[in-house]
Amino acid sequence: MEDRDRISSSERDERREIRRQRRIRSQIIAYSVMGVFVIVFVAVIALGISKATGFIQEMNASYEASLEASKVEAEPAAVSSPDENITEAEVSSTENMLDTIVDTCLSEMPLEDKVAGLFMISPEQLTGADAVIKAGNATQDALSKYAVGGIYYSTKNIKDEAQLTDMISSTVNMSKYPLFIATSEVGGSGSKVASGLSLDMPASPSQLAAEGSPEKAHETAETVSNYLNRYGFNLNFGINANLSDSEQSFGTDQAVVSSMVAQTVTGLDTYGVSSCLQFFPEISDSGTTAEGMADILAPFKAGIDAGADMIMVCASASSGITQDDTPSCLSSAVVTDLLRGQLGYQGVIITDTLSDETILERYSDGDAAVAAIQAGADMIFIPGNFEESYNGVLAAVQSGVISEDRINESLTRIYRVKYASRVDEIASE
Structure with a gap:
């Protein structure tokens, strides 16, 4: 190319x-x-x-x-x-x-499809296969039954460029509705696609922070967006907005991290790849109250202002906010009051993996999924058992525990992101 x-x-x-x-x-x-x-x-x-x-x-x-x-x-x-x-x-x-x-x-969407559209799952969860590298009859049959909102691909789904492009293209064509085609391309060793295809590895967040150049962060994200777009990806989970000294974070200085996060969001947008900020509000429970979180929340606010389409709420507790050990992604105090209310975020809110041990030890798959929607989340990411989670939410809507209006509210946010780039192209002709 x-x-x-x-x-x-x-x-x-x-x-x-x-x-x-x-x-x-x-x-x-x-x-x-x-x-x-x-x-x-x-x-x-x-x-x-x-x-x-x-x-x-x-x-x-x-x-x-x-x-x-x-x-x-x-x-x-x-x-x-x-x-x-x-x-x-x-x-x-x-x-x-x-x-x-x-x-x-x-x-025009039946209720069953609406509920399925709230889920972002792996191709293995969709088809029941051990490692999916091709979209065939099993994928077609599964998408006909479960019109999921997105599919997340990891390194095990990637063999070579032709295989990856064909698998994604075929999957998109099989779906009744637009799909989020997602991966995590965070730079360094955490880059799923670059690792799977042996591409030149993009700089890690810690490397970019050490260089101290937000412009370099933008250029790196632009490069990542270029090749993700080429293979068919439209969503990248690879923006860690937490203050941390890990390789996958931009460091512990909130001003530096905020700048790097904002530039990464706009860099990904260059080739139409949506960005997801992780892991709101912090990856582990510090017990900090909402009033004491100014530095912690600053990078997320910078990403929101830059136009981040999605934010992932972590599975760990935020006891300083909730006053208990409820997982953050299942807490309305975190999802609705803090992220929607205090930060004013109007984009798509997605849970952390609901297959996390801290969640599975306390909730059934169905109960966890229902709790996430009730807390204010729009999408459910990698549940422990997809069918049980889907059936749990569907039953909750059918019984009135969750209203269909509440489902429509989330789907409206989701579909505004999915269709926005297409409308831009049409309007600019």
Whole structure:
């Protein structure tokens, strides 16, 4: 594959500012448009179910045609010249289109698919195989039964470039809905794809922190985004926002870590790879109260401001916040009050692995998954037993323990991320 032209610093800053403004405006407009949709929905009901169904089918066909026409080789978005500005009307049009796409998708989705869409699992959990390196009949059958929201691939799923590209492409084509195709490419020894394909290993977070150059962190993330995009990945879990002296962290200075995290988020966005910050609020329980967490939370706030699409809440307890030993990802005090409330995060919140021993020792798979949704999480990551977890959430919705509106709330956040880049491409044509 030919090398892509290098993006100048000024162009990169300009594009980042454009995308940042779009994200800020999208959050504001999303809530404003919600009221309009309620009115439109009532009007559509009045016109009759048959007309509503026809409208939805026509819009789906039109949108799918637009997506096919817009498929081009992935490359950084074109940057407007300084005298060209994105108008409010253009932003509003893009946001309205995104809201319409998401609303229509959810309106046609059966409850079983909605619940499955909350799960991010491994290909082995999906198919029951020991090590998946190809998407065949087993993958197709499993995706037809369980329309999961995302699949996480590790080194054992990677043999060579052709195999990886074909497996991911086939999996995406088999799914009824857009998928998160995820891995952890954190730099250094923790890079799943670079390790599996024997690529030049990207610098680890600790190396980047030692160099003290946020620009280098951006360039490294941009390189990672380039090859992840090429193989079909659209989500990277590889941003550790914790203050730590481990190889996979940017150090213990909150100002340095905050800068590095923000630059990594924007660097990944260069080639359309979404970023997930880990592990909120801290990887181990320090007993620190929310009031005493300013330094700990600063890197997460920097990542949020930079546009991080997803944040993973850790499995360890945050006893200073919860006053007990509840796992953070199952605690509404951590997920809803602190992350949503205090930090104002409106993106996708995903749990840490629910197969963690500290969780499995205390909760059944179904109970853990239900507790995560009740706490405010949007997605469940690698449960101990996927089918039991899925059935637990489905039963909770069917019995009214969890409302379908609550499921729709999470799916709206998820699908806004999944469709956002496609709408951008269509709007920029």
